[in-house]
Amino acid sequence: MNCLRIDQVYLFLEGELSPKENRSIEGHISSCEKCHKAVEERKLLVEASQSLPVWEIPQGFTQNVLAQIFQKRIALRDWIITASIGLSSAVLAFFVVHLLSGQNLADLFINLNRTVLSLFQNIVVVLFKAVKLISVGIQVILKIVSLIIKGFASITTILSLELQIGLIVLTIVFTALLLFGAKRKLLAGEKA
Amino acid sequence: MSKSSNETKKPFLLKSVLKSEGMKSSTDEDRELVKRTLQGDKQAFEMILNKHQQPLLNYIGRMVGNRELALDFTQEVFIKTYTSLSTYRSQFKFRTWLFKIASNYIIDFWRKKKIDSFSIDQTGKREDDRPPFEIPSDEPSICALFELTELRGKIEKALDKLPPHLRELFVWRHINEFSYDEIAEIKELPVGTVKNRVFQSKELLRQFLEEQK
Numbered sequence: 001m002n003c004l005r006i007d008q009v010y011l012f013l014e015g016e017l018s019p020k021e022n023r024s025i026e027g028h029i030s031s032c033e034k035c036h037k038a039v040e041e042r043k044l045l046v047e048a049s050q051s052l053p054v055w056e057i058p059q060g061f062t063q064n065v066l067a068q069i070f071q072k073r074i075a076l077r078d079w080i081i082t083a084s085i086g087l088s089s090a091v092l093a094f095f096v097v098h099l100l101s102g103q104n105l106a107d108l109f110i111n112l113n114r115t116v117l118s119l120f121q122n123i124v125v126v127l128f129k130a131v132k133l134i135s136v137g138i139q140v141i142l143k144i145v146s147l148i149i150k151g152f153a154s155i156t157t158i159l160s161l162e163l164q165i166g167l168i169v170l171t172i173v174f175t176a177l178l179l180f181g182a183k184r185k186l187l188a189g190e191k192a
Numbered sequence: 193m194s195k196s197s198n199e200t201k202k203p204f205l206l207k208s209v210l211k212s213e214g215m216k217s218s219t220d221e222d223r224e225l226v227k228r229t230l231q232g233d234k235q236a237f238e239m240i241l242n243k244h245q246q247p248l249l250n251y252i253g254r255m256v257g258n259r260e261l262a263l264d265f266t267q268e269v270f271i272k273t274y275t276s277l278s279t280y281r282s283q284f285k286f287r288t289w290l291f292k293i294a295s296n297y298i299i300d301f302w303r304k305k306k307i308d309s310f311s312i313d314q315t316g317k318r319e320d321d322r323p324p325f326e327i328p329s330d331e332p333s334i335c336a337l338f339e340l341t342e343l344r345g346k347i348e349k350a351l352d353k354l355p356p357h358l359r360e361l362f363v364w365r366h367i368n369e370f371s372y373d374e375i376a377e378i379k380e381l382p383v384g385t386v387k388n389r390v391f392q393s394k395e396l397l398r399q400f401l402e403e404q405k
Contacts, residue, residue: 003326003327005325006326006395007391010390010394011387035327037333038327038331040336041334041335041336044335044336044340044343045343045397048335048340049362049366049367049397050369052347053344054250055246055249055262057249061245061266062242064267065241065270065271066234066237069237069270
């Protein structure tokens with residue numbers, strides 16, 4: 001037999017050959033040092049490869065996967081049930097009102113429609129106004145804050161450190177006096 | 193040089209015969225579990241998970257090289273498998289179908305990340321599928337230089353350097369212990385091509401081990 005090819009070595013090691021081919025190879029490697037060495041070398045590689053450590057599954061992994069799969073389905077089912085109950089309740093309430101008030105069904109439906117529409121329109125208007133007011137308020141506050149910051153920035157560049165300290169002290173004193181005066185005025189008002 | 197079927201009763205091949213018998217019953221069990229899952233039996237899918245999560249994580253882990261990512265991918269593959277379970281055809285092995293989903297998932301991820309997915313997404317014959325080469329006369333012994341534990345560590349490191357299309361086949365063959373037929377079914381490649389690529393992957397690993405020594 002000729003020297004082995006690499007594919008023959010692997011097929012031999014993996015037990016993929018017939019007994020006849022196997023015996024023939026065993027006979028050859030017992031007399032050929034080169035092929036014997038090549039087989040031993042690859043045998044170690046295959047053995048080590050087949051016993052590589054496993055990647056451990058963390059605890060609770062299976063339950064997480066199951067929850068991911070089945071929660072989605074339960075959520076969808078819950079949605080359908082909730083929507084059905086809501087719709088049935090609305091229809092039932094409609095008929096109860098009809099029976100109690102004795103109103104014509106068509107009139108009742110039109111009235112209900114008008115009420116819902118007007119409620120919706122009012123809510124939309126109020127919401128719109130509230131959003132606009134809040135956004136204007138935020139803009140004004142932001143402008144004032146930016147002006148104050150700019151003012152302080154220019155003061156620090158124009159005035160010397162001593163003057164800046166003096167100005168800050170004066171501002172604090174002025175504010176304190178203002179607050180004190182306001183308090184006195186308020187107390188005087190109370191006494192009167 | 194192919195395995196002759198009329199000699200399978202002889203003791204030499206007893207191990208492989210027993211293995212194939214075991215695989216047959218395992219395949220039947222998978223089909224039964226899929227059937228029960230489709231009928232709404234959640235426990236049946238839990239059994240599928242318990243049976244296949246470890247080999248799947250071993251494969252995905254070696255392909256992406258990051259534990260957290262590998263766990264996320266394994267979870268996503270199982271979710272995808274569950275949602276497309278009605279498309280599974282029982283004439284195929286469940287685990288080949290599952291690993292095909294996993295392989296496509298990894299290819300899609302690499303495509304989205306603009307990583308070269310060409311090297312793993314190959315179904316055609318390539319130039320490097322040539323028959324394996326001769327044994328050189330002055331071949332050094334690399335594996336014998338290391339203790340078994342050390343060798344395993346070196347192989348793990350060298351696996352990262354292996355091109356993805358070869359790494360995938362190596363992992364399936366030697367870590368997941370798939371047959372060449374199963375790998376050929378997953379990748380829709382001829383068995384001969386699969387064998388050649390697995391041999392190539394091992395020879396490349398030897399080269400990388402030589403560089404590490």
